[in-house]
Amino acid sequence: MGKSDMALLSVQNVTMRFGGLVANDRVSFDVPEGALFAVIGPNGAGKTTLFNIISGFFPPSEGQVVFAGDTITGLPQHAVASRGLIRTYQLVQLFKDLTVRENVAVGCHRVTRGGIPAALFTPGWARKQEAEVERRSRELLDFVGLGAQADMAADKLPYGQQRLLEVARALAADPKLLLLDEPAAGLNTQETAALADVIQRVNARGVTVLLVEHDMSLVMKVAQRIAVIDFGKKIAEGTPAEIKAHPDVIAAYLGGTETADA
Ligand SMILES: Nc1ncnc2c1ncn2[C@@H]1O[C@H](COP(=O)(O)OP(=O)(O)OP(=O)(O)O)[C@@H](O)[C@H]1O
Ligand SMILES: [Mg+2]
Incomplete structure (x- = not known):
């Protein structure tokens, strides 16, 4: 297998429970080296929780995170960061x-x-x-x-x-892998376009990008591959075109599954 097909990040059956709440439920996906990969899902789907686990903010209840061939599950944030896995936060955190x-x-x-x-x-x-x-x-x-x-x-x-x-x-x-948690939240159309351009150029520099984002037009424009989570579970994975046409994704975003399963 060439280096370009190697998964830089492999999320394997990650489950996170907060008391009785299952925020991530056996989530698995691979982010190939060099990819621009997005995780999308409705509010509260468990996206930030997944980022917190990947970046070492807290360990998962179950499952593994493998980065550049090494299991990093449960390593503290500084140890994960020093390996080249760097994140930004959903809320701006500047000095x-x-x-x-x-x-x-x-x-x-x-x-x-x-x-x-x-x-x-x-x-x-x-x-x-x-x-x-x-x-x-x-x-x-x-x-x-x-x-x-x-x-x-x-x-x-x-x-x-x-x-x-x-x-x-x-x-x-x-970073080898840059995790961006809703970088376009609160941005206007022009600012979002500027951000999309920066994200694509970051990726073109050779940085693998994992993007969590609500702005669908941004995700569809920049991501090569998308995983969709809903109520903590991965419900779909594919190219932007595949995701756009996926019935479960459409249902999740229209709130269809919420009423159907309630
Ligand atoms: N530290 C925590 N303790 C208890 N519950 C939590 C904790 N972090 C997240 N949750 C719960 O886990 C679920 C998933 O939250 P999470 O923040 O991961 O969602 P999200 O997909 O990032 O949502 P959003 O799009 O609104 O940012 C929510 O029900 C949330 O209330
Ligand atoms: Mg979030």
């Missing part, structure tokens, strides 16, 4: 008191034992690598189209640009 460029610089230090705050205060770290970090941060800001805003305070950026900044910061950690 508001830092500039746009400094936010990316923080990402340049791949999250290690002490996490990002420790990286900020490690003696000598900032000085030693300052020039290289600055060069790289500016390059990444240019890449996402925020070069002109580099010296602004991060919280002065319009919301759509904050989301792009999060992508730049995640890229600074040099």
